[in-house]
């Protein structure tokens with residue numbers, strides 16, 4: 001409630017359209033995709049692209065909607081109503097993780113060739129940063145892109161790459177210089193049909209099962225020089241900026257999902273009679289639920305504050321890091337606590353709460369672990 | 384081809400919450416939606432337009448917030464929307480509603496087809512479509528599963544319980560569309576953005592030349608005495624056996640015994 005103070009009519013219309021799509025096209029198939037441990041992203045993204053959902057904020061010149069951050073937030077809030085974490089994540093990779101750098105720093109050529117078809121849903125994108133030896137410490141990555149005439153030759157490997165088994169292109173961070181420091185990395189668009197690229201393994205996971213995750217291998221992969229995003233050796237900084245778009249998605253995903261999980265739990269507690277009374281009458285449980293709802297509301301307000309900062313073109317890195325940290329804590333607390341309230345039933349695989357519990361565990365790890373968020377906050381606070 | 388679709392905004396019953404102490408519906412913050420079945424009418428109109436060309440206009444009578452629903456319809460690809468909002472329209476029953484809608488349809492210079500959903504989720508009378516046809520003096524083709532326009536005639540398959548009939552009428556005509564008729568489309572972003580820009584004129588009683596005596600609560604012959612949940616009573620079941628004649632005789636005797644005859 002009170003959301004009309006932030007969202008205008010056009011945002012509400014975006015919301016309704018996305019909600020309609022989630023209800024009709026996505027939710028009925030989530031169980032099937034979770035079971036298959038993959039979703040048909042080309043089919044799904046084409047449908048979403050045709051409806052204009054994959055480029056809400058992007059330039060209409062490339063097929064985007066040219067709308068603001070509020071519209072994007074309404075879109076993300078509705079994706080959070082999907083009955084799993086894997087599909088929202090797969091979609092957010094396409095819209096908020098692998099394409100913002102092309103939009104912000106990419107050449108006209110890259111925008112025409114990759115951003116426009118990603119917005120249209122004709123190409124599936126992935127973001128390839130993490131390596132077996134470099135996760136939290138991004139600068140430790142060793143995948144190398146060696147300049148060779150009008151090409152770069154890429155060697156190395158990436159792991160835990162979302163959409164990795166299906167992607168048509170990767171937004172990839174590689175080393176382009178042996179020099180220490182942050183000005184030794186570059187971002188590239190790498191087509192997965194390039195010779196030398198291979199998916200070495202599809203990974204099995206405890207949660208986020210409907211999202212496919214891959215280990216990728218690069219053996220002398222020749223990428224045209226024009227596929228460099230922005231300036232050479234500035235990729236690390238560009239990726240840190242791209243991370244802001246990625247991390248922000250976690251906020252709406254979390255406060256909306258948390259609220260939904262709590263509401264479902266309340267419904268269960270109203271019906272479940274223990275010691276002769278519905279469980280919802282137990283004050284210890286009621287208070288816990290009320291506290292979590294308050295946390296979710298506070299997180300939502302932080303998200304809206306961040307949207308206002310971004311709209312005013314202010315740097316919101318600190319607030320986004322705080323938001324991601326809080327979102328992970330909230331979701332771990334809520335899914336663990338609600339599962340507890342369901343008792344043995346909550347432990348059953350078929351229960352939505354057990355899926356939420358498994359899926360939510362990723363938030364404190366992926367896209368920068370909670371400890372890394374704390375490091376960023378501390379650094380930006382100057383200690 | 385000119386098509387007018389009449390839609391109703393209703394509370395989203397899926398999201399209704401009840402106050403545990405008073406048992407009353409919590410109305411604040413209750414979101415409104417386009418009556419689900421009316422979306423089938425919108426979809427049918429858009430499909431007909433895609434096939435035969437022309438224009439789709441959507442109208443809705445209700446409080447100022449029906450504008451939201453009209454814009455949602457525009458977002459699906461409807462060309463124009465007209466809002467019927469006036470205090471005089473408040474509290475209308477089926478008769479007053481169809482009377483008002485009929486005046487609006489006339490003000491729009493009529494149409495080849497007027498489409499409605501079969502019934503609204505909140506009232507479930509299924510009367511407004513047929514009464515609108517009556518008020519306009521047009522044929523009614525109700526419970527339509529499919530609609531085919533061929534030249535100056537329209538053919539409809541009608542769902543009547545387990546029976547499906549084929550009805551045909553000359554245009555113009557009024558059709559009420561069934562839930563099973565189609566799968567309403569998701570609003571594409573380009574139409575949504577256009578819909579935000581479009582003008583939605585608000586027509587009042589005087590705009591459509593309505594006499595206030597025939598509108599809203601004043602114009603409604605229906606008098607609502609009381610709303611209540613029916614008590615579930617478990618009746619006693621008595622089974623009669625024997626030949627058909629014997630059973631009939633026993634049944635009549637029983638009715639007499641209970642003073643029903």
Ligand SMILES: Cc1cc2nc3c(=O)[nH]c(=O)nc-3n(C[C@H](O)[C@H](O)[C@H](O)COP(=O)(O)OP(=O)(O)OC[C@H]3O[C@@H](n4cnc5c(N)ncnc54)[C@H](O)[C@@H]3O)c2cc1C
Nearest residue numbers: 127128129130134135136160161162365366367368369371
């Ligand atoms: C399902 C899934 C999907 C993913 N998708 C992608 C993707 O699409 N693209 C991509 O590039 N990556 C992806 N990742 C990788 C993800 O971003 C990394 O797992 C994450 O950054 C953590 O890196 P790591 O796993 O190497 O953990 P490590 O770096 O080994 O860290 C292990 C743990 O140590 C702690 N830690 C780390 N640093 C510090 C510190 N400075 N102080 C205190 N504690 C610390 C944290 O608790 C951390 O969780 C995905 C991961 C998963 C599980």
